[in-house]
Amino acid sequence: MKTNYIIAAIRPWNEELFKEFFGRKHNFHLISRREDLTIERVRKIAPRYIFFPHWSWIIPEEIWSEYECVVFHMTDLPYGRGGSPLQNLISRGHKKTKMSALRVDGGLDTGPIYLKRAFSLKGDAEAIYRRASRMVFKDMIPRIVSRNPQPRAQAGKVVSFSRRTPADSRVTDEMSLEEIYDLVRMLDAPGYPKAFIEGKGWRMELTKAKRSKSGLSLSASIQKI
Numbered sequence: 030m031k032t033n034y035i036i037a038a039i040r041p042w043n044e045e046l047f048k049e050f051f052g053r054k055h056n057f058h059l060i061s062r063r064e065d066l067t068i069e070r071v072r073k074i075a076p077r078y079i080f081f082p083h084w085s086w087i088i089p090e091e092i093w094s095e096y097e098c099v100v101f102h103m104t105d106l107p108y109g110r111g112g113s114p115l116q117n118l119i120s121r122g123h124k125k126t127k128m129s130a131l132r133v134d135g136g137l138d139t140g141p142i143y144l145k146r147a148f149s150l151k152g153d154a155e156a157i158y159r160r161a162s163r164m165v166f167k168d169m170i171p172r173i174v175s176r177n178p179q180p181r182a183q184a185g186k187v188v189s190f191s192r193r194t195p196a197d198s199r200v201t202d203e204m205s206l207e208e209i210y211d212l213v214r215m216l217d218a219p220g221y222p223k224a225f226i227e228g229k230g231w232r233m234e235l236t237k238a239k240r241s242k243s244g245l246s247l248s249a250s251i252q253k254i
């Protein structure tokens with residue numbers, strides 16, 4: 030009898046990676062919409078694991094209590110539990126981090142750890158997410174599938190992050206050029222609120238930040254508000 034697996038992920042690059050690494054394996058099933066992650070569908074597939082490379086919603090307890098659910102969090106847990114991990118890491122000056130694969134247990138990134146992998150925070154948000162997702166699909170998911178590791182309890186000092194709000198994307202007069210560069214690049218991915226400057230009746234959104242010896246170059250679009 031074949032062993033089934035589910036990968037639940039949003040963002041277009043995750044669908045591309047699923048096709049690249051698992052598209053020909055009929056025992057891997059992709060769920061890319063929130064409404065499709067139901068206990069009825071999961072029971073029909075009866076997966077050994079449900080992997081969540083990039084998921085923006087709470088996983089229902091009826092699913093994680095019955096099936097082994099693995100999420101991937103972009104910090105060296107227990108450092109960085111909570112929301113907006115990439116943005117919080119960059120705003121704190123981190124140049125690199127670790128991807129933690131952990132079992133869902135109902136807490137906020139509190140579950141035991143299967144494995145971790147290090148990677149760089151260089152580039153804009155989309156490039157970082159794509160690089161991290163490729164590592165998850167190419168290395169971390171296959172390793173868990175092949176080895177069935179026993180997850181171990183998190184160890185170390187707990188540091189929690191707060192989820193950022195759209196208002197946190199505002200460029201202010203007090204920011205240095207390096208801070209503006211980091212703010213723009215860490216939000217430069219589809220589905221994220223862009224860094225912005227706001228005036229009377231207009232908003233300028235900033236993307237594609239590049240550093241030079243003389244300063245920064247940016248792409249900008251202005252909308253009425």
